[in-house]
Each structure stands twice: as structure tokens, then as C-alpha cells.
Amino acid sequence: MNYQQLLTKIEKNEIAPVYLFYGEEKFLFQEVLEALKNKIVTSGCSDFNYDVLDGSEVPVARIVEAANTLPVLAERRLVVVKEAEMFRSRSAEKSGSKDEEKMLLDYLSRPLPSTCLVFTVEGKVDARKRLYRAVQEKGEVVNFPLLKGKALSAWVKKRVEQRGKRIEFPALQYLVAAVGENLFLLENEIEKICTFLGDKDIITLSDITDLISKTEEGNIFRLVDAIGERKTEKAVLLMREMLNWGEPPLKILFMIARQFRLMLQVKGLLEKGFSEKQIARELQLHPYVAQKCLQQSRNFSRANLEEALRRMLELDIAVKTGQGDPVYLMEIALLSLNFPPGSHARNV
Known part of the structure; x- marks a missing residue:
């Protein structure tokens, strides 16, 4: 499953009890996490139904405790574990990690339906680990590689269309070539260009060269x-x-x-x-x-x-x-x- 398919499922409210997100594309991480938060966490209840934990610091017992907590005045709660080191290679060398792994495996074998537990890892994970397979069995594992080539062009085109405009192909090529593959920078440039052009529907190459030259x-x-x-x-x-x-x-x-x-x-x-x-x-x-x-x-x-x-x-x-x-x-x-x-x- 890619990030776009995942966003479609979230929009349809087809949300798994557990996810593992890994890869290098931080922008897409944030976009999907924001979509999950908007779908799960109701306004006024975020203090009770939304937890963000640092997996490199907190013990697994705290993660399981958060995952087992029932939602308050809502159907579900969201628990995000960033830097989930337990999914990387060689993490088992850490003292006491065998017991912690077993504790987390026990939860993943019967995850609480009212909790959406999300693990995120920037970079690679070890697909041989039992934790990886447990998430794969009960939920979804999604890779977020850096977007390149056609995938990157499609992403830019969609971001422009979401703002009610279209971008000509030469303009799209120049934009990506000039700004690079950093989605945060591209998002800023797209926002700036669309705002500057006002009611104009189509973004041309001359529009891009005029505006990008100022960056x-x-x-x-x-x-x-x-x-x-x-x-x-x-x-x-x-x-x-x-x-x-x-x-x-x-x-x-x-x-x-x-x-x-x-x-x-x-x-x-x-x-x-x-x-x-x-x-x-x-x-x-x-x-x-x-x-x-x-x-x-x-x-x-x-x-x-x-x-x-x-x-x-x-x-x-x-x-x-x-x-x-x-x-x-x-x-x-x-x-x-x-x-x-x-x-x-x-x-x-």
C-alpha cells in the first residue's frame, strides 16, 4: 500500500488498529498523521484521545498503557509512537528489550479496536522482526520513500489541482527542477504561486520562471x-x-x-x-x-x-x-x- 491508497482508506474511515510508517519522506508522514488525527480526534477531546510518545525514550509499558486506554466521549483514540526504534535492526541488543518485545507482541496480537496505534520510523526497518510481522498481520505497514520522477510530478500536479488550478507540463518540469525534490519547499512554492496568480486557472512556464527566480x-x-x-x-x-x-x-x-x-x-x-x-x-x-x-x-x-x-x-x-x-x-x-x-x- 502506498501513501495515496492509505489516504483514500482514511477518508473512507477504513482505519486499522495499528500502523507502521517508515521511510524518508517526512512530509508525507506528517500529511498522513494529520489525516488520521482529523478523522479520529474530535475537537475538544484531544487531551484525552491523542497521545504522541517518543519511542526512543519511553518504555514499552507506557506505549501499551496508552494503547489500552479507552477513548473519552469518542469512538476511537490515536496513539503515535515516533522514533519506534524497536522496529530497526539490532534493537534487540538493548537491555531488557526481549521482555519489552514480548509485551508489545502480546498487545499486537489483540489490539484494542478503539485505539489507532501508529509507529513511525524515519529510514529503514527490519522486516524480519516479529514486531514487523505482527503489525503486518493485524494492521498496515506503509513505506514512505522519497518521491521522484513521475510520482513526484503526479504529487505536484495534485497539490496544484487541490487549489483549483492546473499546471502546464513544461511549468511543472521547471518547478521541480528549480526547487528540487523537497516536498516542504515545493509545497511552499505551490502555495505562493497559486496565491500570487489569484483567479488565473492555468499555471504556465512564464509564471513559474517569473516567480521561482525570486527564490x-x-x-x-x-x-x-x-x-x-x-x-x-x-x-x-x-x-x-x-x-x-x-x-x-x-x-x-x-x-x-x-x-x-x-x-x-x-x-x-x-x-x-x-x-x-x-x-x-x-x-x-x-x-x-x-x-x-x-x-x-x-x-x-x-x-x-x-x-x-x-x-x-x-x-x-x-x-x-x-x-x-x-x-x-x-x-x-x-x-x-x-x-x-x-x-x-x-x-x-
Whole structure:
């Protein structure tokens, strides 16, 4: 079961007595937990019918006690156990954990129907453990992996539609490529864009580029875009703007080096006969980013890209060792990347 299927079940009031949520996508954790809370915990009774416990600190006896508590003036109560370490590998090494495991297994074999008990683990769990199998038997185990590719695009599209708007595909691709895969940041940008556009129903690429360029992520995206398109003067101006706004020089340097590294990798895969889709899959890039890197890589020879990476390494050392003003050093480095079209770096 994925998170979307789970949300549908919760909406239909098909709620299991016990859940195990694990994975890396914190935003979806919070979204599902909020949906459960809204469905189970009635207003005015949260003090009695909603418990949040830290599984890394509280004893299992306290968890079982909370789970066995009857709801007050309601049909159910919600108990959330965060950082449920007992579901990770090697947790049995903890002193006394065998007895605690048995206590929890006893509860899970006959969970209280009026309690919804939720265990959450950020990261991996051990599916071989008896606790895992017990939850699986009596309730639901749901993985929350980081959303990527089509799943991420579908998530963005749905969040836009929930606000009564539609987003054109090029706009969606640019938004994800510029902001990245962090759902918290994407949610903020979607909210900002939809609010700014007011009654306008369709979000276009120009809408996204106008608004995203005003964000930190958008500026970095435009900077590496300008470098990849050999627009050196524009890149220098963008870099100055970002530095004036307090962006750390080393962060900007990292993004520039990453862009040249990606272009070099793309060029290598192209030479091996990889298609655009295969390159995106091989390098785990969003399709829009892969497309841009492919286009940009054609503006540089392999020697250009290798020389650019060498100069970025030299710049990194110079900035970290205080060999000059970081702004000056970075400007000189960017200007030095303006290789003549068709040239090889060794001739520059």
C-alpha cells in the first residue's frame, strides 16, 4: 500500500488498529498523521484521545498503557509512537528489550479496536522482526520513500489541482527542477504561486520562471543554467546578486561544480549511445534537468568540462584557505570558463 491508497482508506474511515510508517519522506508522514488525527480526534477531546510518545525514550509499558486506554466521549483514540526504534535492526541488543518485545507482541496480537496505534520510523526497518510481522498481520505497514520522477510530478500536479488550478507540463518540469525534490519547499512554492496568480486557472512556464527566480533555489538554478549556456556575464551578475543576499560562496561553488560534473557525465553517456531517458535514469535526474544538461553539454568539449572541474577544485582550495576575497576569486573563475566555441580547454 502506498501513501495515496492509505489516504483514500482514511477518508473512507477504513482505519486499522495499528500502523507502521517508515521511510524518508517526512512530509508525507506528517500529511498522513494529520489525516488520521482529523478523522479520529474530535475537537475538544484531544487531551484525552491523542497521545504522541517518543519511542526512543519511553518504555514499552507506557506505549501499551496508552494503547489500552479507552477513548473519552469518542469512538476511537490515536496513539503515535515516533522514533519506534524497536522496529530497526539490532534493537534487540538493548537491555531488557526481549521482555519489552514480548509485551508489545502480546498487545499486537489483540489490539484494542478503539485505539489507532501508529509507529513511525524515519529510514529503514527490519522486516524480519516479529514486531514487523505482527503489525503486518493485524494492521498496515506503509513505506514512505522519497518521491521522484513521475510520482513526484503526479504529487505536484495534485497539490496544484487541490487549489483549483492546473499546471502546464513544461511549468511543472521547471518547478521541480528549480526547487528540487523537497516536498516542504515545493509545497511552499505551490502555495505562493497559486496565491500570487489569484483567479488565473492555468499555471504556465512564464509564471513559474517569473516567480521561482525570486527564490534561493531559483537563483541557483538560473546561475548554473547561464553557465551551461555559456552566458558568462549573466552568470557573474547572478552570482554577485546571490552573494549580496548572503548566499554562502562555497554553496554556490558546489552547485557550479555539480553542473559541470553532470554535463561531463551526460557527455560520456551520450558517447556510449545512451538516450535522453536512459541518461535521466542512469544519473537519477529529473527529466527536465537531464534534458537541460544534454543541451548544455553540447556547448562544451570534454576537455572544456574537465578543465572547468579542475579550476573549480583550485577555486575551492583558494576560498577555503583564504587566498583572496571570495567574490573576486569566484568572478575571475567564472570569467575564465568562457571558453571560445569549439575550443579545447588546453588551448585557452
